[in-house]
Amino acid sequence: MNRFSAIDASKLPSYAFSHCVPIWWGIIGLIVVEATVFASLVISFFYLQTNFPTWPPDGTQPPELLKPTLATLVLLASAIPMYWADSSIKEGKTFPLKVGPLISIALALAFLIMKVIEYRDIGFRWDTHAYGSVVWAIVGFHSAHVLALILKTSVVTTLAWQNYFNSKRRIGVTVNGLYWYFVVIIWIPLYMTIYWASHLLQS
Amino acid sequence: MTEHERTQVIDSSEETRLLTEVWRSPPGFFGWFTHVNQTSIGKRFIITGFVFFVLGGLLAALMRIQLSAPENNFLPPDLYNQIFTMHGITMMFLFAVPIMEGFAIYIVPLMLGTRDMSFPRLNAFGYYVYLIAGVAMYLALFLGMAPAVGWFAYPPLADARYSPGMGVDFYATVITFMEISALAAAVELIATIFKQRAPGMSLNRMPLFVWAVLVMSFMIVFAMPPLMVGSVMLALDRTVGTHFFIPGAGDPLLWQHLFWFFGHPEVYIILIPALGMISDILTTFTQRPVFGYTALVLSLVAIGFIGFGLWVHHMYTTGMPHLASNFFTAASSMVAIPSGVQIFCWLATLWGTRPRFATPLLYVLGFFFIFVIGGLSGVMVASVPFDTQVHDTYFLVAHFHYVLIGGAVFPLFGGLYYWYPKLTGRLMNETLGKVSFWLTFIGFNLTFFPMHYLGLQGMPRRVYTYLEPLGWGDINLFVSLSAGLLALGFLSSFINIFWSLKRGEPAGDNPWHADSLEWGTSSPPPAYNFRHIPVVIERHPLWEYQEGQDIPVVTGIRSDRRELLVTSLLDAHPQYRAVMPGPSVWPLLLAVAVGIGFGGFMFHNIFPVVGFVLSFIALAGWFWPRELTREVREESS
Ligand code: HEM
Ligand SMILES: [Cu+2]
Numbered sequence: 001m002n003r004f005s006a007i008d009a010s011k012l013p014s015y016a017f018s019h020c021v022p023i024w025w026g027i028i029g030l031i032v033v034e035a036t037v038f039a040s041l042v043i044s045f046f047y048l049q050t051n052f053p054t055w056p057p058d059g060t061q062p063p064e065l066l067k068p069t070l071a072t073l074v075l076l077a078s079a080i081p082m083y084w085a086d087s088s089i090k091e092g093k094t095f096p097l098k099v100g101p102l103i104s105i106a107l108a109l110a111f112l113i114m115k116v117i118e119y120r121d122i123g124f125r126w127d128t129h130a131y132g133s134v135v136w137a138i139v140g141f142h143s144a145h146v147l148a149l150i151l152k153t154s155v156v157t158t159l160a161w162q163n164y165f166n167s168k169r170r171i172g173v174t175v176n177g178l179y180w181y182f183v184v185i186i187w188i189p190l191y192m193t194i195y196w197a198s199h200l201l202q203s
Numbered sequence: 204m205t206e207h208e209r210t211q212v213i214d215s216s217e218e219t220r221l222l223t224e225v226w227r228s229p230p231g232f233f234g235w236f237t238h239v240n241q242t243s244i245g246k247r248f249i250i251t252g253f254v255f256f257v258l259g260g261l262l263a264a265l266m267r268i269q270l271s272a273p274e275n276n277f278l279p280p281d282l283y284n285q286i287f288t289m290h291g292i293t294m295m296f297l298f299a300v301p302i303m304e305g306f307a308i309y310i311v312p313l314m315l316g317t318r319d320m321s322f323p324r325l326n327a328f329g330y331y332v333y334l335i336a337g338v339a340m341y342l343a344l345f346l347g348m349a350p351a352v353g354w355f356a357y358p359p360l361a362d363a364r365y366s367p368g369m370g371v372d373f374y375a376t377v378i379t380f381m382e383i384s385a386l387a388a389a390v391e392l393i394a395t396i397f398k399q400r401a402p403g404m405s406l407n408r409m410p411l412f413v414w415a416v417l418v419m420s421f422m423i424v425f426a427m428p429p430l431m432v433g434s435v436m437l438a439l440d441r442t443v444g445t446h447f448f449i450p451g452a453g454d455p456l457l458w459q460h461l462f463w464f465f466g467h468p469e470v471y472i473i474l475i476p477a478l479g480m481i482s483d484i485l486t487t488f489t490q491r492p493v494f495g496y497t498a499l500v501l502s503l504v505a506i507g508f509i510g511f512g513l514w515v516h517h518m519y520t521t522g523m524p525h526l527a528s529n530f531f532t533a534a535s536s537m538v539a540i541p542s543g544v545q546i547f548c549w550l551a552t553l554w555g556t557r558p559r560f561a562t563p564l565l566y567v568l569g570f571f572f573i574f575v576i577g578g579l580s581g582v583m584v585a586s587v588p589f590d591t592q593v594h595d596t597y598f599l600v601a602h603f604h605y606v607l608i609g610g611a612v613f614p615l616f617g618g619l620y621y622w623y624p625k626l627t628g629r630l631m632n633e634t635l636g637k638v639s640f641w642l643t644f645i646g647f648n649l650t651f652f653p654m655h656y657l658g659l660q661g662m663p664r665r666v667y668t669y670l671e672p673l674g675w676g677d678i679n680l681f682v683s684l685s686a687g688l689l690a691l692g693f694l695s696s697f698i699n700i701f702w703s704l705k706r707g708e709p710a711g712d713n714p715w716h717a718d719s720l721e722w723g724t725s726s727p728p729p730a731y732n733f734r735h736i737p738v739v740i741e742r743h744p745l746w747e748y749q750e751g752q753d754i755p756v757v758t759g760i761r762s763d764r765r766e767l768l769v770t771s772l773l774d775a776h777p778q779y780r781a782v783m784p785g786p787s788v789w790p791l792l793l794a795v796a797v798g799i800g801f802g803g804f805m806f807h808n809i810f811p812v813v814g815f816v817l818s819f820i821a822l823a824g825w826f827w828p829r830e831l832t833r834e835v836r837e838e839s840s
């Protein structure tokens with residue numbers, strides 16, 4: 001049996017972008033997995049609630065709304081410099097990639113610090129009642145994600161300062177950005193659950 | 204094809220040498236820990252899976268010895284509980300899922316005509332996580348501190364109060380680990396199937412096994428995370444005093460929901476790849492295209508969806524609202540429809556052919572028989588009143604072994620006999636194969652069929668013994684002896700595996716005259732899988748090729764680095780040449796770091812933090828581009 005060349009791949013590029021690249025699908029897969037994890041936590045929150053006459057249970061104040069809302073805005077804002085960096089590198093501009101992520105990291109750190117301050121004297125612990133367990137689990141798990149985001153992005157930024165990325169080699173930036181948007185966006189339903197749902201269910 | 208010139212491909216030995224060099228896995232003991240090629244990792248999953256199958260089988264044998272006579276005291280009660288728990292955990296988590304993934308990892312890239320998986324290092328990582336989890340679980344058993352709460356570990360029994368000691372902590376940790384491993388495999392199987400099919404292999408030309416693996420992977424992606432949440436909550440309840448599943452404070456039923464939302468799809472995660480194997484084996488042994496390809500694909504997808512709507516049928520006796528029970532009864536019966544479609548398509552495939560009755564086909568036919576019985580008892584227990592009667596009796600034990608062993612283990616052995624020549628280059632012995640089939644088939648039915656009767660008589664499951672006057676002794680003795688016959692059947696297959704390794708008949712590339720691409724390369728495949736990536740123009744490429752024409756292939760993929768072809772999602776149009784990572788030790792280090800994080804949590808709260816930091820270091824090492832400057836120079840020029 002003879003073989004003949006039906007396709008000459010040497011003419012194809014050796015790089016590609018977004019959904020053409022397997023790693024893009026890998027990150028989407030990771031995001032779907034994690035979204036399912038968060039969904040399970042939110043469902044657990046509401047499932048446990050059905051066992052209690054009041055939610056949060058007696059003796060626990062519903063959370064205040066102002067500070068968490070501010071923190072949420074800070075986290076949302078952190079996606080903007082990321083987006084700026086992401087879209088500039090497509091045109092080959094590398095400068096935004098060097099400073100954008102740094103601003104994002106600073107905002108994410110600010111968010112984490114606000115969470116730490118908030119939960120330092122929130123008035124209940126994970127072992128106080130089921131409400132405490134599930135709230136601490138959600139916030140803790142999400143904060144771990146924010147922390148991972150910061151670490152991951154600092155690696156990408158270091159590479160950016162070493163001029164590793166350019167308009168062709170930028171899939172690393174794309175997927176890092178995707179993951180950043182995910183962690184930011186998933187916070188919105190979590191925030192609604194912990195703060196708004198607790199408030200509405202109390203009254 | 205017409206716009207291309209028909210240039211003959213000349214095999215240059217220099218290119219072949221380069222390919223061999225570039226795709227080679229490092230030899231030696233330390234080299235072993237750096238392998239990333241899919242054939243290497245797939246084989247490890249398969250071998251490790253079979254080792255756990257043997258271990259789980261030995262535990263079952265111990266249980267059957269204990270149960271062979273009333274008021275036997277071969278095993279003390281607590282040890283018996285540990286053993287049946289370990290049997291369930293082993294079979295479900297350490298054998299069935301990983302071995303299906305192993306076959307998928309080994310076979311699917313070959314079927315797709317590509318050189319490796321999309322994320323070879325993730326693949327290796329998944330294997331180490333699995334290995335660590337399995338070894339830790341058996342370490343616990345040998346230290347006498349395995350969990351004794353059943354494989355589904357219901358609280359409050361599994362709470363710190365009623366299960367002191369570390370058994371359930373091991374359970375929660377190991378479960379989480381197995382989830383991570385399965386999720387890693389699922390995500391990369393999806394990416395590989397989406398993006399690395401040989402040019403021309405549009406979705407509707409994929410072999411059915413590939414479709415089945417795709418559906419399995421999607422199910423894993425949605426089924427495993429809830430259990431992961433559950434097992435972490437269980438660990439937290441036990442270690443830091445959270446209240447998730449504590450009666451009165453939290454809700455034990457929340458665990459049941461999380462567990463069975465995973466647990467029912469789990470059964471289909473095991474079953475669906477087996478269904479794919481059956482379709483492909485039938486195609487090969489009847490030498491004709493399978494009947495109703497589209498119907499088979501759609502019913503696989505349908506089973507995948509319906510599988511998520513059934514979990515509450517495991518909880519009928521917890522006092523569900525009536526409407527909910529009715530809904531889940533209906534849904535549970537509905538799954539019989541796509542399963543029926545599969546069976547009828549296969550029967551239609553067989554109709555009027557003169558199939559070749561080799562061992563793989565025998566195992567498939569054995570599947571038909573057993574799975575139909577398991578399906579019938581399944582439809583029975585899907586109805587609430589009947590289930591309430593036989594819940595937690597041996598009727599259930601009979602039912603789920605009929606579906607698990609009939610539905611998954613029989614096709615799996617079929618697949619083993621079928622693909623063994625591809626993995627090793629030699630055929631397994633046919634005579635011994637047939638003997639093993641009949642021993643397994645007869646042994647299986649004699650072991651498990653009488654359990655239906657025991658269950659209807661009221662013998663509860665998960666008991667370490669029963670009283671003499673109940674009169675169950677004879678049947679139990681019969682069951683235990685039959686289990687010996689069954690064990691002999693499996694044993695003869697294992698002997699066959701070892702015997703054929705050296706003395707089997709050399710197989711050649713395509714001993715069964717099969718149609719799919721994995722048979723289009725040498726057996727065992729070289730490290731780079733295909734010398735030339737084939738181009739697919741039909742659903743049965745190898746049958747098409749052999750009509751004496753020239754074979755269309757892809758040229759121009761570089762041989763001096765690990766490169767493969769990425770194609771478009773729907774039509775598999777060539778898109779670009781991707782460079783793949785080579786051998787690396789980081790996946791192992793990351794697995795160890797994750798192990799320290801989760802495993803250490805049983806002992807102290809500081810370990811998750813340590814694990815987090817170590818994992819970050821390992822991940823940075825993993826992803827840090829080596830030869831940074833050279834690459835940058837090369838590409839910016
Ligand atoms: C090899 C022959 C096998 C024998 C003789 C056997 C026998 C048994 C026995 C005696 C039990 C205890 C039943 C009870 O008291 O509830 C059991 C439980 C179980 N078996 Fe098997 N089994 C075999 C293979 C398998 C396989 C291949 C699987 C799965 C793929 C499996 C999955 C299970 C599960 C999930 C349980 C329930 C454990 C629990 O209650 O926690 N078994 N088996
Ligand atoms: Cu089920």
